[in-house]
Amino acid sequence: MAPQADASLAELSLSISRGSPVPLHHQLRHGLQGQIEAGTLRPGQQIPHERQYAEHLGISLAPVRQALLDLVRQGYLLRVRGKGTFVRDDKVVEKISLLGSFTDSLRSQGLEPQIAVIRAGSEAAPRDVREVFDGRPRRLFRLDRLASVAGGPLALLTAWLSLARFPGLAEQDFTRVALYATLDRLYGVQMGRAVSTIEVVQARDDETGLLQLPPGTSALQVLGTTFDQDDRATEVSRVLYRADRFKFSLESHRVGGELKHVIGTAADTPPFPPAPAAAGRARRK
Numbered sequence: 001m002a003p004q005a006d007a008s009l010a011e012l013s014l015s016i017s018r019g020s021p022v023p024l025h026h027q028l029r030h031g032l033q034g035q036i037e038a039g040t041l042r043p044g045q046q047i048p049h050e051r052q053y054a055e056h057l058g059i060s061l062a063p064v065r066q067a068l069l070d071l072v073r074q075g076y077l078l079r080v081r082g083k084g085t086f087v088r089d090d091k092v093v094e095k096i097s098l099l100g101s102f103t104d105s106l107r108s109q110g111l112e113p114q115i116a117v118i119r120a121g122s123e124a125a126p127r128d129v130r131e132v133f134d135g136r137p138r139r140l141f142r143l144d145r146l147a148s149v150a151g152g153p154l155a156l157l158t159a160w161l162s163l164a165r166f167p168g169l170a171e172q173d174f175t176r177v178a179l180y181a182t183l184d185r186l187y188g189v190q191m192g193r194a195v196s197t198i199e200v201v202q203a204r205d206d207e208t209g210l211l212q213l214p215p216g217t218s219a220l221q222v223l224g225t226t227f228d229q230d231d232r233a234t235e236v237s238r239v240l241y242r243a244d245r246f247k248f249s250l251e252s253h254r255v256g257g258e259l260k261h262v263i264g265t266a267a268d269t270p271p272f273p274p275a276p277a278a279a280g281r282a283r284r285k
Contacts, residue, residue: 154246
């Protein structure tokens with residue numbers, strides 16, 4: 001057990017009183033919440049297992065489980081399937097107006113992301129996706145990735161691109177290389193702007209499984225079309241963020257006396273707009 005966990009248990013043993021009229025789960029919840037707020041338990045740190053608390057404090061499992069469940073619901077703790085319970089990190093701030101890398105955005109906040117490729121290959125595209133591209137091709141290259149940090153999954157990223165324009169993408173290792181950097185390096189394509197919409201959606205069962213969320217959980221969805229340096233539609237993307245782990249930062253700018261918003265409302269911009277209605281700067285992936 002980590003030294004911090006030992007110190008946490010020792011401190012709790014002094015504050016839990018089995019003879020108090022205050023229910024044990026209230027006492028334990030209050031003690032753990034105080035340790036999190038005081039920094040005794042740090043963001044991202046794994047806490048002891050339920051049985052360890054019960055044995056060390058001399059109480060049954062029931063109040064331990066109730067205390068931990070309360071702290072999960074209140075946003076202090078995060079349960080990761082198959083790994084354990086962790087002190088929740090502060091929400092990741094995603095500046096969706098910024099021309100930068102998704103992974104670089106996480107690293108700037110002291111987080112080291114891991115990228116897992118879920119699928120990468122030719123696939124029949126939905127009609128609303130293929131209509132964005134020149135010639136409306138029936139099949140496109142689809143890239144699905146899962147972005148995680150030590151505390152668990154953060155987001156699912158899906159990208160659709162032209163097979164004819166970008167041959168050989170399936171041979172790239174997107175666990176190690178970024179998509180936009182690959183387009184620049186291999187094809188000389190640089191992203192110039194993106195048009196996006198944000199909405200809250202109910203994640204599908206397969207998505208909640210990957211994001212380690214309970215079935216039926218809502219998530220933040222960003223749908224977008226990204227244009228290259230020649231203003232040619234190049235990518236259709238869908239990013240599904242864990243709503244409990246992200247908050248968004250939006251920007252507006254005054255240009256030539258006119259206020260320009262980085263992202264328009266859903267009423268202003270259709271899901272995959274082919275024209276520059278309310279444009280933001282593209283985010284590298």
